[in-house]
Amino acid sequence: MMHAVVDSLAMIGVSYVMGFLFYGFYRQLNARIQRRWGPSIWQNFFDNMKFFFKSETLSHGPMFFFGPMIIMAGAFTTVLFVPFLKDSTWLQGFSQYGNLILIIYLLVVGPLGNALAVGSSGNPFGVMGVTRGLTRLMGLEVPFFLGLALVMLQHETSSVHAIMAAQDGLANWGIVTNPVAFVVILLPFIAAQNASPFDVVGAPVEVYAGPRVEFGGRLLGVLMTQNMMMSIAKLVLVVDLFLGGASNVLVLIAKAFSLFLLTTAISMVFPRLKTEQAVDFFWKVPLGIGVLAVILTVWLPSWSA
Amino acid sequence: MSAMLRLLFFVVSLSPTLLLVTWDGSLSWALIDGIRLHLTLTPLAGFFLTLLALAAPLVALPMLRRPCDWPSLVLYVLLLLGMQLLLLAGDFVSFFVGWEVMTWSSYLLLLRSSRADMETSQSFILFNLASAFLLLAGILVFFSLTGDFAIRSLAEPSLPQALTLLALFGLAFLIKVGTLPLHIWIPSSYDQAPDAFSAFLSGSVSKMGVYGLILLPTLFPDALASFAGRFLNGPAFGYLLAWVGVITSVVATFKAISQEDMKRLLAYSSIAQVGYITTAVGVGSSLAIAGALYLALVHTLVKVLLFISVAGIVLQTGQRQFKDLGRLIERMPISFFGVLIGIIGLAGMPPLPGFAAKYLVFVSLVDARWLLLLAAMILASTAAFIYCYKLIYAPFLGHANSPGAKEAREAPWPYLVPQVILMGLLVLFGLFPGLAIDVLIDPVLVGLQMAPIGAESWAKLTTVYGGYDGVVLMLVFGIAFVLVTGLFLLLRGRMRRAGSPYDLSFAGEVPTADTPLHYGAGMGRELRRIPLVGWILRQGTRGFYLGLAGQMRAAAALLGNLYVGRPQAWILIAVVVLAASLAARAMMGGL
Numbered sequence: 001m002m003h004a005v006v007d008s009l010a011m012i013g014v015s016y017v018m019g020f021l022f023y024g025f026y027r028q029l030n031a032r033i034q035r036r037w038g039p040s041i042w043q044n045f046f047d048n049m050k051f052f053f054k055s056e057t058l059s060h061g062p063m064f065f066f067g068p069m070i071i072m073a074g075a076f077t078t079v080l081f082v083p084f085l086k087d088s089t090w091l092q093g094f095s096q097y098g099n100l101i102l103i104i105y106l107l108v109v110g111p112l113g114n115a116l117a118v119g120s121s122g123n124p125f126g127v128m129g130v131t132r133g134l135t136r137l138m139g140l141e142v143p144f145f146l147g148l149a150l151v152m153l154q155h156e157t158s159s160v161h162a163i164m165a166a167q168d169g170l171a172n173w174g175i176v177t178n179p180v181a182f183v184v185i186l187l188p189f190i191a192a193q194n195a196s197p198f199d200v201v202g203a204p205v206e207v208y209a210g211p212r213v214e215f216g217g218r219l220l221g222v223l224m225t226q227n228m229m230m231s232i233a234k235l236v237l238v239v240d241l242f243l244g245g246a247s248n249v250l251v252l253i254a255k256a257f258s259l260f261l262l263t264t265a266i267s268m269v270f271p272r273l274k275t276e277q278a279v280d281f282f283w284k285v286p287l288g289i290g291v292l293a294v295i296l297t298v299w300l301p302s303w304s305a
Numbered sequence: 306m307s308a309m310l311r312l313l314f315f316v317v318s319l320s321p322t323l324l325l326v327t328w329d330g331s332l333s334w335a336l337i338d339g340i341r342l343h344l345t346l347t348p349l350a351g352f353f354l355t356l357l358a359l360a361a362p363l364v365a366l367p368m369l370r371r372p373c374d375w376p377s378l379v380l381y382v383l384l385l386l387g388m389q390l391l392l393l394a395g396d397f398v399s400f401f402v403g404w405e406v407m408t409w410s411s412y413l414l415l416l417r418s419s420r421a422d423m424e425t426s427q428s429f430i431l432f433n434l435a436s437a438f439l440l441l442a443g444i445l446v447f448f449s450l451t452g453d454f455a456i457r458s459l460a461e462p463s464l465p466q467a468l469t470l471l472a473l474f475g476l477a478f479l480i481k482v483g484t485l486p487l488h489i490w491i492p493s494s495y496d497q498a499p500d501a502f503s504a505f506l507s508g509s510v511s512k513m514g515v516y517g518l519i520l521l522p523t524l525f526p527d528a529l530a531s532f533a534g535r536f537l538n539g540p541a542f543g544y545l546l547a548w549v550g551v552i553t554s555v556v557a558t559f560k561a562i563s564q565e566d567m568k569r570l571l572a573y574s575s576i577a578q579v580g581y582i583t584t585a586v587g588v589g590s591s592l593a594i595a596g597a598l599y600l601a602l603v604h605t606l607v608k609v610l611l612f613i614s615v616a617g618i619v620l621q622t623g624q625r626q627f628k629d630l631g632r633l634i635e636r637m638p639i640s641f642f643g644v645l646i647g648i649i650g651l652a653g654m655p656p657l658p659g660f661a662a663k664y665l666v667f668v669s670l671v672d673a674r675w676l677l678l679l680a681a682m683i684l685a686s687t688a689a690f691i692y693c694y695k696l697i698y699a700p701f702l703g704h705a706n707s708p709g710a711k712e713a714r715e716a717p718w719p720y721l722v723p724q725v726i727l728m729g730l731l732v733l734f735g736l737f738p739g740l741a742i743d744v745l746i747d748p749v750l751v752g753l754q755m756a757p758i759g760a761e762s763w764a765k766l767t768t769v770y771g772g773y774d775g776v777v778l779m780l781v782f783g784i785a786f787v788l789v790t791g792l793f794l795l796l797r798g799r800m801r802r803a804g805s806p807y808d809l810s811f812a813g814e815v816p817t818a819d820t821p822l823h824y825g826a827g828m829g830r831e832l833r834r835i836p837l838v839g840w841i842l843r844q845g846t847r848g849f850y851l852g853l854a855g856q857m858r859a860a861a862a863l864l865g866n867l868y869v870g871r872p873q874a875w876i877l878i879a880v881v882v883l884a885a886s887l888a889a890r891a892m893m894g895g896l
Contacts, residue, residue: 055798058808063634063702065800069793073786080781094781097774101664105655108690109782112654115694116645119702120634123809124824127698131828134691135835141687146680152671152770159771213810218796222789276834283837287680294676302537302674 003089008080011093012229015079015236018253019228020044022235022260033268044228051221058216060121067117068215068222074110075226079233081106084252086164086245091252099158100148103237107192108137110226114211121214129210132275133201139279140188140198143286147185150293151241154178160237164245174242180293182242187286189238190263191278193231197270198278235259311369317382318365321358324389325351331395340454343395348752349523350392352598352745353516356605357392359730360509361385363609363723367501367616370719377417377499384410384505391513396454397444404440404513408433411510418499425493432490436480443473447524459525467525474521481514482579485553486846492560495572500619503568504612507575508605515579515601518586519594523753539673543587547678550583554685559841561692562829566625567615567700570692571608574651577685578604584682585666588673591755592768596665598746602734603659607650610727611696614643617716617724618700622709627699628826629707632806636713641701643724648693650731653686656779658734658741661766665758668770691829699825704806706823738766738775 024041031038059065080093081103098106111133118126151174155163167173175182191198202210215223235256239246243259246252273281331345346354368374368381387406394400412430415421446469448454450462462470476487483491495503536544554577561573578600585597617640618633619625634641646657653659663686670679705711715721734741739760747757761767764776807816816822833839867878 053797057798057800058803059800060803060806061635066790069786069790072789073782076785076789077778077782080785081778094777097777099771099773101667102655102660102773102778105653105660109654112652112690112694116697116702119694119698121809122632122702122704122806122822123811124703124822125810125812127703127824127828130694131691131824131831134694135832137690138684138687139835142680142684145683146676149667149671149676149679153674153676157771158668158671162771208810208812218793218798222793276831279835280837283835290680291677298537298674298676 004094007090008093011079011084011091012076014084014091014249015229015232016225018232018256019225020048022232022257023228026260026264029264030268048221048224048228051224052218054217054221057218058214059219060214063120064117064214065219067114067120068219068226070113070116071110072222072226074106074113075229075233078103078106078110079229082233082237083160083164083240083245084236085247085249086161086240087247091249095160098160100152100160100163100241101158103160104141104145104148107230107234110230114223118211118214123214125209126211126213129201129206129213132209133211135275136191136198136201136278139282140191143282143290144185144188144192146287146290146294147181147188148241150181150184150290150297151178153298154181160240164240167244170244173244178242180289180297184286184290184293185238186263187266188282189234190266191282192234193263194227195263196267197273200272200275200278203272232256310375311373314378314382315362315365315369318362318385319358320385321354321361321389324393325354325358328393333395336398340398341396342399343455344393344399345395346393347395348748349516349519352749353512353601354389354392355745356512356602357385357388357509360505360605360609363613363726364501364505364508366719366723367613368499370717374417374499377414377502380410380414380417381502381505384414384510388509388513392516395456397447397456398454400456401437401441401444405437407510407513408437411506414502415494415498418497418502421494421497425490425497428490429494432480432487436477439473439477439480443470443477446470446473456520456524458523462525470524471521474517474524478514478517478521479549479583482511482518482583483514483553483576484549484580484583485556486849488553488557488576489846489850491576492569492572495575496566496568500568500616501613503571504609504616507571507612508609511575511579512601512605515582515586515597518583519597519753522589537674539588539590539675543589544675544678545587547584547587547675548681550580550585550587551678551681551685552580553577553583554580555681555688556841556844558685558688558692559832559838562688562695562832563842564692565627565826567618567627567696568612568625570696571611571615574689574692575604575608577689578608578651580685581663581666581682584678585669588666588669588675590669590672591750591758592665592672593669594753594755595742595746595750595758596662596669598749599658599662599665599741602741602745603650603662603731606727606731606734607647607659610643610724610731611647611651613720613723613727614640614647614716617720618713620720621713621716622707624707624709626826627695627828628823630700630705630710631703631823631825632701632705633710633713634701637701637715639721639724640716641697643728644697644701646728646731648697650735652690652693655773656735656775656782657731658738661734661738661741661775664766664773665768668768671770691832695825695828699823699828703823703825706825736775736779737763738773739763742766 024044028038028041081095081098083095084091115130118130152158155166194202200206207213212223238259239255243255246255328346333341333343336342384407387403387410390399391403394403415429416426450466480487495506498506535541557573557576561570564570582597582600585593624630650657650659653663740763742758743760750757765774766772809816833842
């Protein structure tokens with residue numbers, strides 16, 4: 001019991017610290033590419049704290065208040081159901097009670113709860129943002145899930161622990177044994193991270209037609225925190241599935257960071273897509289690769305056998 | 306007198322429950338010589354009888370509200386009895402009688418609505434009669450093969466025989482289930498039926514088609530597996546059925562998003578949900594059948610809940626279009642929670658049981674290696690989030706858009722009691738995903754001679770592909786929610802309620818009461834810009850049916866040419882045919 005409590009707090013702490021440092025680094029890197037100095041790497045932490053200590057927060061009723069609470073609780077739950085380390089009793093949370101499909105669905109619980117708050121605010125532009133978000137989700141989830149299904153099929157389980165345990169040694173990493181699945185999930189994963197070029201839902205210039213339009217003060221702080229933590233949970237999940245998991249925190253940070261660098265590099269090069277362009281892209285390119293992968297790795301072997 | 310009658314009606318609506326509790330053994334008697342009628346309760350029928358027992362009294366409550374429509378009550382009783390006969394039937398004669406009673410009583414109930422128009426009622430009865438006649442034809446073929454009406458497996462049918470039976474029965478049940486392109490009677494009839502009865506149509510009557518679909522493979526024990534061989538790790542014949550189901554789900558989901566009427570949206574969502582069930586039946590493994598039954602259970606609970614909530618909204622506001630509602634969360638809070646729990650179950654979000662059901666189906670698809678089907682199913686089930694959001698945003702959030710919505714009060718208690726009970730059941734099954742497996746689904750699987758799923762404990766759903774623990778999940782989420790809210794309130798600073806509903810960040814403008822601020826009608830319209838979705842929404846089955854009608858007319862005209870209006874010609878034809886047939890028999894040595 002005590003172990004579970006300490007472990008949960010540690011996971012939440014690790015994901016929060018990793019979250020603001022990764023995003024701080026992102027802002028630095030982005031600035032340097034655009035030939036600016038950029039803020040310090042701690043800036044995200046300062047911003048987050050500033051929001052949390054605002055003296056006044058505007059609310060539009062009870063549901064508006066509970067939405068960010070649901071999204072935060074959803075972020076905590078997601079983090080606690082993703083195993084951070086393998087072969088360790090620490091940083092496991094409650095992951096042995098869950099599975100990959102559950103985690104994918106948990107990623108969506110919070111944002112849907114927050115969508116209620118956005119609707120409750122009575123701002124039509126916020127709701128428009130939610131619809132954009134749900135539309136993008138509909139686009140990205142199809143190839144993303146297909147890629148994960150290829151992994152589940154490869155290991156014949158939906159347990160993240162079992163998938164991690166099967167990847168001992170570099171030669172058995174998912175990215176080596178099942179590279180097509182990684183290619184299939186990579187771009188939808190960037191969209192799931194709400195990163196450019198698929199960031200029309202929350203991009204700074206789109207705030208006025210985005211889900212966050214009515215939120216300010218401490219509630220915006222909550223939204224920012226959960227976003228950083230969710231991003232880390234997703235990064236760790238992909239590390240678990242494709243990069244062999246991690247046996248200690250330093251390895252975890254290194255692997256997650258290299259994955260983050262890869263996605264960031266892609267993000268920085270491409271201009272933002274409209275929602276319908278993004279969805280159409282997901283259904284043509286990543287899904288197309290996914291269908292090819294299914295034909296090559298599932299259909300052909302069964303026919304030749 | 307009236308009170309006595311209403312009490313009696315309510316007791317009759319409990320009859321499926323009584324039947325479930327008291328029935329043991331079986332009844333059997335001779336109808337005419339050689340043909341025996343047989344009533345028995347198989348585990349599969351018992352499962353669907355449980356669903357009926359759950360839904361019947363809960364739908365009866367809102368129907369009992371004064372002023373009640375007595376003919377509707379009588380028809381409802383008849384419908385219930387017909388469905389019970391259908392489920393108890395051990396022979397095809399009683400099955401068919403039950404099916405017909407169900408068809409006709411639900412048709413007459415549909416007509417009791419003042420909104421039912423000619424086109425809707427005609428398409429309802431046309432499709433349902435087509436279903437019944439296909440069933441009858443199938444039964445006659447079955448009788449010609451076995452010489453008996455008892456529902457049991459055929460001993461080694463030849464391929465054409467089995468195919469004929471499959472086509473006749475399959476079409477009959479698929480019409481009832483409403484897969485594409487046989488669905489067109491559903492949206493308008495669910496929409497125009499009396500509000501409380503729509504809940505029963507969607508929740509229970511459509512399940513009889515599912516019952517038939519699951520019953521069908523038991524007629525030919527290894528038919529699905531041996532017909533066209535196997536595709537990857539599942540039956541090739543089922544692969545077709547599964548695609549029919551998934552395409553139904555995808556198309557119906559996008560249609561649901563584009564609806565502007567609450568009940569039509571729910572009707573299309575029913576089609577989509579039953580499409581998932583069809584897919585799972587197509588996979589046919591024990592995991593998949595468990596998933597199909599679980600989906601049927603969840604769909605019954607969720608759709609009865611949602612249709613009753615919506616009926617309450619329509620009753621209190623007089624509005625059914627999304628654009629005319631809004632902001633009911635403050636006026637109808639219990640209905641809000643009803644719809645909220647309903648859409649969480651409908652979307653298959655954890656921790657409610659919709660997730661457990663979808664999990665079983667997903668895993669069964671991975672197990673069968675049918676990944677493209679899985680991807681298509683994910684498309685439908687993610688797109689469903691959009692209409693779920695529309696269903697809660699447009700009536701309950703945003704701004705009130707009509708006088709009815711501005712002055713509405715909470716629905717009366719006959720509408721609220723069923724909602725609260727159903728919410729409780731959904732949360733219970735969500736906490737204990739193994740409960741439904743252990744108590745309801747495993748007995749059916751054993752009865753169908755399949756491997757049971759098994760539940761380590763009621764809190765856990767366990768499959769060979771892993772599982773999850775509902776209690777831990779709910780506890781973690783609940784504790785996280787309480788902690789987050791508590792910590793938030795402990796922080797320095799205060800919350801201030803916005804001065805007016807128009808106190809919004811509105812692109813630098815200050816909106817007034819005349820500014821259109823409700824997004825209820827337009828939501829989802831922009832989806833048409835996605836090429837695939839736009840293409841799907843432009844298609845319709847109307848053209849297909851108009852073409853079919855045209856062909857029928859042409860065929861009738863061709864036949865009509867034979868009739869030239871002179872009786873002599875007809876007599877001549879008759880004589881020629883008689884002579885020819887006599888000659889033919891004589892030549893073959895028959896005479």
